[in-house]
Amino acid sequence: MSNAADFPAEGGCTCGAVRFRMLTSPLFVHCCHCTWCQRETGASFALNAMIESNRVETLRGEVEVVDTPSNSGKGQRISRCPKCRIAVWSNYAGAGDKLRFIRVGTLDHPERCPPDIHIFTSTKQPWVVLPEGAPAVTEYYKSAEYWPAESLARRKALF
Ligand SMILES: [Zn+2]
Ligand SMILES: [Zn+2]
Numbered sequence: 001m002s003n004a005a006d007f008p009a010e011g012g013c014t015c016g017a018v019r020f021r022m023l024t025s026p027l028f029v030h031c032c033h034c035t036w037c038q039r040e041t042g043a044s045f046a047l048n049a050m051i052e053s054n055r056v057e058t059l060r061g062e063v064e065v066v067d068t069p070s071n072s073g074k075g076q077r078i079s080r081c082p083k084c085r086i087a088v089w090s091n092y093a094g095a096g097d098k099l100r101f102i103r104v105g106t107l108d109h110p111e112r113c114p115p116d117i118h119i120f121t122s123t124k125q126p127w128v129v130l131p132e133g134a135p136a137v138t139e140y141y142k143s144a145e146y147w148p149a150e151s152l153a154r155r156k157a158l159f
Contacts, residue, residue, distance in 0.1 A: 001148070002026055002049070002113050010059070011088065011107035013081035018061035018088055022102060026051040027151040028143070029104065031115035033124035036071045040078075040087075044125045048090070048101035049113040052158050056089070056100055063088060098158050117146055 002025040012019040026049035037046035063079035070076040074093030080086060090101045104113045118124070118136035130136055135146060144152065 001116060002029065006109070006112040009107055009109060009112050011102070012060075013084050013086035013088055013106065015081060015084035015086075016060075017083045018063055018081040018086075019059040020088060021057045021059055022049070022051055022107075023055040023057060024051070026102070026113060027099075027154055028147050029113050029116045030101075031118045032120055033118060033128070034071055034120035035123050037120075038123075038125075040068075044128055045118075047104040047110070047113070047115060049104050049107075050099055050101055052154065053091075053098055053100045056102070099155075117141065 004025045007025050008021050008023050010019065010021045029047065029049045031045050031047050033045045038044055040046065061081065064082040066078045066080055068076050068078050070092065072092070072094065076093065077091045078087050079089050079091075081088065086106065087103055088106045089103060091097055091099065092101065102113075104110045107113065116135065118130055118134060119141065120139055121130070121136050122138040143155070
């Protein structure tokens with residue numbers, strides 16, 4: 001779990017044109033091992049911190065939004081630095097603009113957002129070995145079964 005005392009936390013793209021701040025801890029952090037995330041990162045999983053959009057402040061620059069196909073078929077909108085094209089967050093069609101999936105690797109201190117759950121482990125690369133006891137599901141999951149009560153209340157307040 002993220003620690004509330006570690007926030008606000010700042011992040012940004014590689015060239016520095018886009019900087020942002022997460023005002024509070026995220027709702028939940030997904031480590032996604034699906035093949036779509038593997039392709040998008042060019043690596044073996046994506047680490048996304050889910051947070052209310054109104055808890056993210058842009059400190060510098062304006063992101064460029066790129067419509068991108070997604071696993072669900074409904075698409076995702078990836079926000080990128082217009083200069084270096086690094087992706088800083090996504091919005092998925094399901095949750096709309098109210099929820100952002102911050103790319104944890106763009107934070108100045110990514111260690112503040114460790115994964116709360118591993119998803120789509122059915123396509124996890126075999127050499128990625130999960131810690132003993134880490135919450136993990138072969139595909140997706142029901143938030144009521146895994147999210148802390150505080151995060152469920154925050155999401156309810158949002159929608
Ligand atoms: Zn940049
Ligand atoms: Zn994924």
